[in-house]
Structure formats: structure tokens, C-alpha cells
Amino acid sequence: MKSDDTNSLRATLRIDCDKCSGLCCMALYCTKTDGFPENKEAGVPCKQLMPxxxxxxxxxxxxxxxxxxxxxxxxxxxxxxxxxxxxxxxWKKNPEKATEICRVFMMVFQLHQMIWYLLEALSLVTDESERRKFHDLMAAGRQLTTLPVEEMLKVDLTAYHGKVNQVLKQVSSRIASVSSKKANNSDYFGKNFKKSNLNGRDFSMAIMVAANLEGCSLKGTNFLGADLRDANIKNTDLSEAVFLTQMQVNATLGNSNTKLPTTISRPAVW
Ligand code: SF4
Ligand code: SF4
Known part of the structure; x- marks a missing residue:
């Protein structure tokens, strides 16, 4: 895949709410404690969603x-x-299809998320045979999103998920072994790291809720799946952090001095 192709694939993984029928506001299970306006079941539209x-x-x-x-x-x-x-x-014009549309949305969401991670991993490897493996996995994921709906809904994603996880773990362990900074802990709730050198640290799957990362050095720091809700990243350079998703960044507390990877958009509320 050429870099142009990679860029256009990335573009398809960015949200475009103006071209959507408010699917997340209907399909997701939401709770007030998670920062939604009401507790609601999956498949029920949020009361704030307009026609x-x-x-x-x-x-x-x-x-x-x-x-x-x-x-x-x-x-x-x-x-x-x-x-x-x-x-x-x-789903509004065709309420009889609403459940099916929700299921397809959740399926495509999972596939797009895995393809996004594979793209991120691809940017971290140079070995050609490994890169080919990533390309094949991405192509397989994209192909699943093009299946007719009845076929797509019969697909069990467990095997695909397993393969993606395996390659992501390999890339993550390599980053950690190169930096010799494998995490020995996964709970950093509220931890104050202010201005620490965390280059190359492996925070994959770590709980970093309300952690203070202000002014830290974060080159090659791995945030794969880390819970960064309310983490303080004000005045912090995350431009070289890896496996950092838009959803993670949206949940942090940043400011106009926060630097982000080029693949991530700056949240409008900062
Ligand atoms: S599902 Fe939600 S976040 Fe995604 S494009 Fe639709 S409205 Fe936007
Ligand atoms: S409040 Fe708005 S953004 Fe949030 S779930 Fe409801 S319609 Fe969607």
C-alpha cells in the first residue's frame, strides 16, 4: 500500500457526523455516569437527537x-x-430495520477500529514481510465491511480479532523491549507524572484516569487501549506517542499548547 493509499484509508476512519444518521446516539447503550444525558438502552434514540x-x-x-x-x-x-x-x-424511515442497522454499525465500528490500529502498527515497522502481513489483515478487515448485510452479520469476529491482537502485541512488546521500559504496573489512577521522562514507556491497557502527564516527554510512549479519561495533557507534546486514538484524546484534558500526532484532530473544546 502506497502512502497515498494509507492516507485515503485513514480518511475513511475519521468521523463525518454530517454524513451520518446519528447512529452512535441511537445504537449505543449510554449511562449518565459515563457522561451521557440519560441512561438508555442500545437501539433507543437519545432524547436530544433531532429529526x-x-x-x-x-x-x-x-x-x-x-x-x-x-x-x-x-x-x-x-x-x-x-x-x-x-x-x-x-433507521427512522425504516424502523423495522433499526435493530439490524445497529448490529451492522457495531460490526463496522469494530472492524474500523482494528484497521485503525493496524495502520498505526504499520507506521512502526519496516520489515517487508511483516508489513505485508499487516496489509493482508487490513484488506481482510475491509473486505468484511463490504459483505452483504446478511453475510456480514453471520461473521464471528473472534478469529480476526485474535490475529489483530497478536500482531499488535508483537509490535508493543518490541517497542517496550527496545526501550527496556516494560510496564510493571497497570494502575496509574490519578498518578502525578508531571514533567517526567516517559519516553518508550509501555502503558498499554493501563488505567490512567486523571493521571497528570503535564509536560512529560512521551516519545514512543505506547498508549494502546489505555484509559486516559480526565488525564491532564495540558502543555504536553504527544506528537510521537503511539497507538493513541481520537477517542482517548477526546476524553483527556488538553489545551492549546498540547501537541498531538498528525493523525489526531484537536478536540474543539480545548
Ligand atoms: S456514529 Fe456518531 S460519531 Fe460516528 S459519524 Fe455518526 S454521529 Fe458521528
Ligand atoms: S446528547 Fe447529543 S451527542 Fe449525546 S447522545 Fe444525545 S444526541 Fe448524541
């Missing part, structure tokens, strides 16, 4: 503390399902 699929309180989400709404990122699954798979057939 044109816009959010009634969009401009007030930050003020109202709707952290769950602000953080969520579907890796482009919303517009893919709305515009591609169900063009002209949204």
Missing part, C-alpha cells in the same frame, strides 16, 4: 459535562453504514 439527526444540545455538551458524548469516536463507521451500506434507508 435531522443533529444533537439538540451540541453547543452545550462541554458546559453540561457530557464527557461521553464529547469523547465518542466511531472510526468512520457511522457514515460508512449511513451512506454506503444503507444509502437511502435510515
Amino acid at each position: 435531522d439527526f443533529r444533537c439538540r444540545i451540541h453547543s452545550m455538551l462541554a458546559k453540561k459535562g457530557m464527557k461521553g458524548c464529547l469523547a465518542y469516536d466511531c472510526f468512520g463507521a457511522g457514515q460508512k453504514v449511513t451512506q454506503g451500506i444503507y444509502a437511502n434507508e435510515d
Whole structure:
């Protein structure tokens, strides 16, 4: 895959809410404690979702503390399902299909998320045979998103998920062994790391809720799957951190001095 192809694939994994039928606001199970306006079951539209699929309180989400709404990122699954798979057939016009559309959305979300991680991993490896393996896995994931709906919904993603996890673990352990900074802990709730040198540290799957990372050095720091809700990344350079997703960044506390990887957009509320 050439870099142009990689860039256009990345572009398909970015959310485009204007081209979506508010799928996350309908398909997801939400709770007030996770920063949504109400507790609601999956498949039930949020009461704030308007008939044109816009959010009634969009401009007030930050003020109202709707952290769950602000953080969520579907890796482009919303517009893919709305515009591609169900063009002209949204869940409002076709309520009998709403459950199916939710299931397809969740499936495409998982596949897009795995493809996103594979793209990130691809940028970290140079070995050609390894890169080919990543390309093949990405192609397999993309192919699953193009299956007819009935076939897609029969697919068990466990095996694909297992293969993706395996290659991500290999890349993560390599980063950790090169830096000799393998994590020996995974709970950093509220920990104050202010201005520490955390280059090459492996924080994959770590709990870093409300951790203070302000001013830390984070070159090659691995945040794969880390829980960064309310982590302080003000005045911090994360441009060379790895496996950092948009959803993780959206859930942190940053400011105009925070530097992000080029693949991540700056949250509008900073
Ligand atoms: S599902 Fe994705 S594209 Fe659709 S509204 Fe939610 S975040 Fe935006
Ligand atoms: S408050 Fe708005 S963004 Fe949040 S779930 Fe409801 S409609 Fe979606």
C-alpha cells in the first residue's frame, strides 16, 4: 500500500457526523455516569437527537459535562453504514430495520477500529514481510465491511480479532523491549507524572484516569487501549506517542499548547 493509499484509508476512519444518521446516539447503550444525558438502552434514540439527526444540545455538551458524548469516536463507521451500506434507508424511515442497522454499525465500528490500529502498527515497522502481513489483515478487515448485510452479520469476529491482537502485541512488546521500559504496573489512577521522562514507556491497557502527564516527554510512549479519561495533557507534546486514538484524546484534558500526532484532530473544546 502506497502512502497515498494509507492516507485515503485513514480518511475513511475519521468521523463525518454530517454524513451520518446519528447512529452512535441511537445504537449505543449510554449511562449518565459515563457522561451521557440519560441512561438508555442500545437501539433507543437519545432524547436530544433531532429529526435531522443533529444533537439538540451540541453547543452545550462541554458546559453540561457530557464527557461521553464529547469523547465518542466511531472510526468512520457511522457514515460508512449511513451512506454506503444503507444509502437511502435510515433507521427512522425504516424502523423495522433499526435493530439490524445497529448490529451492522457495531460490526463496522469494530472492524474500523482494528484497521485503525493496524495502520498505526504499520507506521512502526519496516520489515517487508511483516508489513505485508499487516496489509493482508487490513484488506481482510475491509473486505468484511463490504459483505452483504446478511453475510456480514453471520461473521464471528473472534478469529480476526485474535490475529489483530497478536500482531499488535508483537509490535508493543518490541517497542517496550527496545526501550527496556516494560510496564510493571497497570494502575496509574490519578498518578502525578508531571514533567517526567516517559519516553518508550509501555502503558498499554493501563488505567490512567486523571493521571497528570503535564509536560512529560512521551516519545514512543505506547498508549494502546489505555484509559486516559480526565488525564491532564495540558502543555504536553504527544506528537510521537503511539497507538493513541481520537477517542482517548477526546476524553483527556488538553489545551492549546498540547501537541498531538498528525493523525489526531484537536478536540474543539480545548
Ligand atoms: S456514529 Fe460516528 S459519524 Fe455518526 S454521529 Fe456518531 S460519531 Fe458521528
Ligand atoms: S446528547 Fe447529543 S451527542 Fe449525546 S447522545 Fe444525545 S444526541 Fe448524541
